[in-house]
Amino acid sequence: MYYPEPIERLIEHLTRLPGIGRKTATRLTFFLLHANNTYIADLSESIAQLKEKIRLCSICFNITDIEPCQYCRDEHRGKGIICVVEEPSHIMMIESSNPRTYRYHVLHGVINPIEGIGPEDIRIPELKERIEREGVTELIIATNPTIEGNTTAHYIAELTKSLHVRITRIASGIPVGGDLVYTDPLTIKSAIENRRSLSDDSQPLS
Numbered sequence: 001m002y003y004p005e006p007i008e009r010l011i012e013h014l015t016r017l018p019g020i021g022r023k024t025a026t027r028l029t030f031f032l033l034h035a036n037n038t039y040i041a042d043l044s045e046s047i048a049q050l051k052e053k054i055r056l057c058s059i060c061f062n063i064t065d066i067e068p069c070q071y072c073r074d075e076h077r078g079k080g081i082i083c084v085v086e087e088p089s090h091i092m093m094i095e096s097s098n099p100r101t102y103r104y105h106v107l108h109g110v111i112n113p114i115e116g117i118g119p120e121d122i123r124i125p126e127l128k129e130r131i132e133r134e135g136v137t138e139l140i141i142a143t144n145p146t147i148e149g150n151t152t153a154h155y156i157a158e159l160t161k162s163l164h165v166r167i168t169r170i171a172s173g174i175p176v177g178g179d180l181v182y183t184d185p186l187t188i189k190s191a192i193e194n195r196r197s198l199s200d201d202s203q204p205l206s
Contacts, residue, residue: 007033059130061106061123063088076100080137084127084156086110086144094142102140105130110148111155119155127156131163138166145172145190 002008007029014025032040056062057069064070071077071091083102085091091104109122119125130136141156143149157167173191174183183191 056106060104061108061126062091062104071104074100077103079103079134081140082127082130082134082136082138083140083142085142086149086152090142107143107152110143110146110152112148119159122152124152124156124159128159128163131160131165136165138168140168140170142170145170 003011003026010029010032011022011025014020014028015022017025020028032043053065054063055065055067057064057067057072059068059072062069062071066073077100081102082105083094084105084107085094086107086109088106091106094102094104105123105127107122107124107127109117111117111119111122127139131139139156139160141153143152153169160167171194173187173194174180180188
């Protein structure tokens with residue numbers, strides 16, 4: 001079934017959004033078709049401002065509409081620790097459990113030789129400059145526990161070794177409430193390698 005050109009064009013654009021198939025795109029298109037003009041105008045303005053006003057923070061490279069971003073200007077956060085994440089969306093996940101604790105550095109990707117992504121293609125050089133400039137004492141590497149995420153974490157650790165900065169890596173393993181029966185072998189392996197002593201929960205066992 002084909003619709004008038006303006007409808008087909010919008011459906012096509014909507015199907016390019018993640019997780020949106022033609023059926024959902026068609027339903028959204030007809031919702032917009034029958035929506036009042038004020039809503040359509042506000043929606044259009046919001047989309048336009050998304051590209052016009054959103055930029056990268058000059059310090060941590062998080063997405064922001066102010067300079068510096070809200071995290072970098074928050075004086076309640078300790079200045080000696082930087083939490084390194086892959087993407088801006090990962091900051092919100094950490095903030096949900098550790099609000100107003102850390103400053104951040106967003107890499108905007110991970111090292112992936114297969115896809116031709118090297119250290120210079122993400123914000124690793126800026127991270128090293130920041131460590132030297134701000135006198136950072138600890139880096140919390142919070143990249144995903146994937147091959148690429150681990151490779152990136154190890155590269156950063158080697159790169160900053162001469163700077164005498166403490167490097168820590170977020171633990172990975174079985175989630176709270178999880179069941180060993182339904183846990184994959186790699187996750188169990190990671191959980192065992194990152195096990196902690198019951199007498200001292202602050203230190204993982206080697």
